[in-house]
Amino acid sequence: MSDAQKQIQEIVTSHSVVLFMKGVPDMPQCGFSATAVQILKNCGVEEFAAVDVLRSPEIRQGIKDYANWPTIPQLYIKGEFVGGCDIMKEMYQSGELQKELDAAKAA
Numbered sequence: 001m002s003d004a005q006k007q008i009q010e011i012v013t014s015h016s017v018v019l020f021m022k023g024v025p026d027m028p029q030c031g032f033s034a035t036a037v038q039i040l041k042n043c044g045v046e047e048f049a050a051v052d053v054l055r056s057p058e059i060r061q062g063i064k065d066y067a068n069w070p071t072i073p074q075l076y077i078k079g080e081f082v083g084g085c086d087i088m089k090e091m092y093q094s095g096e097l098q099k100e101l102d103a104a105k106a107a
């Protein structure tokens, strides 16, 4: 495993909710990342680990390889890749995301 892959594994397994995004939650640098942050907030998640991929080309590429998913944002719950912005939207609308986040919080 490369250093970036190890670093990513460490991040996603040591925080229950992790969002890889462009920019930071208070100032997203892309609409897709802004939407992802907004959805988490709508679900009542006040605190989550956010990783700004614009600060690291290695993480920006590494996260695409990690879950074999080509874009950012990427949401991880309990170390598991959940999806990007479109999947988060669908899961939010169906209530599935809230369920997973509540389960992660309770665990």
Ligand SMILES: N[C@@H](CCC(=O)N[C@@H](CS)C(=O)NCC(=O)O)C(=O)O
Pocket (backbone or CB within 6 Å): 022, 030, 032, 060, 070, 071, 072, 073, 083, 084, 085, 086, 087
């Ligand atoms: N449809 C995508 C939208 C995200 C997306 O298209 N991201 C692009 C533009 S921000 C991306 O990450 N491109 C690769 C890169 O910038 O490294 C989703 O559901 O998350």
Ligand code: FES
Pocket (backbone or CB within 6 Å): 022, 029, 030, 031, 032
């Ligand atoms: S940075 Fe251009 S679409 Fe995300």
